[in-house]
Amino acid sequence: MLNVSVFCIFASYLVAFGFELTRLRGQGWLARTLTLGFATAGLLAHTLYLLARASAENLPPLLSSSHDWLLVLAWLLMVLYLVLTIVDSQLAVGIISFPLIIGLVATSWLLPETSARSWDPLRSWAMLHASSLVLGTAAVLVGFVISLLFLWQNERLKQGAIAKRSLSLPSLEQLARLNLWAISTAVPLLSVGVLSGIILTNWTSENVWIDPVVLGGTIGWALICGLLTWQLSRTRTPGRKVAVATAWSSGLLLLAYVGLQVLTSAAGVSSVHGAKPVKNAPRTAPDPTKAAAEEGQK
Numbered sequence: 001m002l003n004v005s006v007f008c009i010f011a012s013y014l015v016a017f018g019f020e021l022t023r024l025r026g027q028g029w030l031a032r033t034l035t036l037g038f039a040t041a042g043l044l045a046h047t048l049y050l051l052a053r054a055s056a057e058n059l060p061p062l063l064s065s066s067h068d069w070l071l072v073l074a075w076l077l078m079v080l081y082l083v084l085t086i087v088d089s090q091l092a093v094g095i096i097s098f099p100l101i102i103g104l105v106a107t108s109w110l111l112p113e114t115s116a117r118s119w120d121p122l123r124s125w126a127m128l129h130a131s132s133l134v135l136g137t138a139a140v141l142v143g144f145v146i147s148l149l150f151l152w153q154n155e156r157l158k159q160g161a162i163a164k165r166s167l168s169l170p171s172l173e174q175l176a177r178l179n180l181w182a183i184s185t186a187v188p189l190l191s192v193g194v195l196s197g198i199i200l201t202n203w204t205s206e207n208v209w210i211d212p213v214v215l216g217g218t219i220g221w222a223l224i225c226g227l228l229t230w231q232l233s234r235t236r237t238p239g240r241k242v243a244v245a246t247a248w249s250s251g252l253l254l255l256a257y258v259g260l261q262v263l264t265s266a267a268g269v270s271s272v273h274g275a276k277p278v279k280n281a282p283r284t285a286p287d288p289t290k291a292a293a294e295e296g297q298k
Helices: 002-025 029-057 067-086 094-109 121-157 173-203 210-233 241-266 290-297
Strands: none
Touching: 002 029, 002 067, 002 094, 002 290, 067 094, 067 121, 094 121, 094 290, 121 173, 121 241, 173 210, 173 241, 210 241
């Protein structure tokens, strides 16, 4: 039943993307209406699915599994797409954002729906860790989309092929500013996610730094931090060079967070972010009431 729901989400977004592509040929209000209709229907199914998952697992979607974590990320991007499209009907963000959203939904389908971890004693830290990472990754995805839009707009300007009717893009200056804001937002959020993850490792008995997902994500975080430092220190760096650097670093981070989760799950490699059980169970925080009861029995 849940898999059918994921397929419905995937199909709705795929059809919406198909209608979005027709806008490249100058199809006007009808294509836009159909795109928004299928995207909204998909978002509704998406929301109901996440609520059902949270109820079934008795956990927030961010903590239940990597499957749900990716769906939350796709949900955030779809909400952002709908808001931007409703505010400016001529903005062509769907051409770039729909493939990312569809890819995230399809990838979640490949991941197990259960998690090997139980963070009940440390739920606050785990929630901070998961929410910071998902919001930071969403900001990275936004930066990735903006960088691709920048490169697209740059080519259109070079070739003099600016759309005459349906599609429009922000100016290169606006895209450059938005790109900087996206990366500036992603860095502190990802930093909080990494630091809270380090705190959580104190309650595990295995060495998480050999975990491929943790290692890859940390390298990706370092790349994003380096990108922001480079952008802030070189005020006259050509916009195209910044866009290319953003696309590469964001793509590597997404590959680390999303791709490695799929690969470790498929290969059966143990990971703290996967569903495969680890050899050493996490140490739970001491329960003071239980300790007091045991002391009284003695």
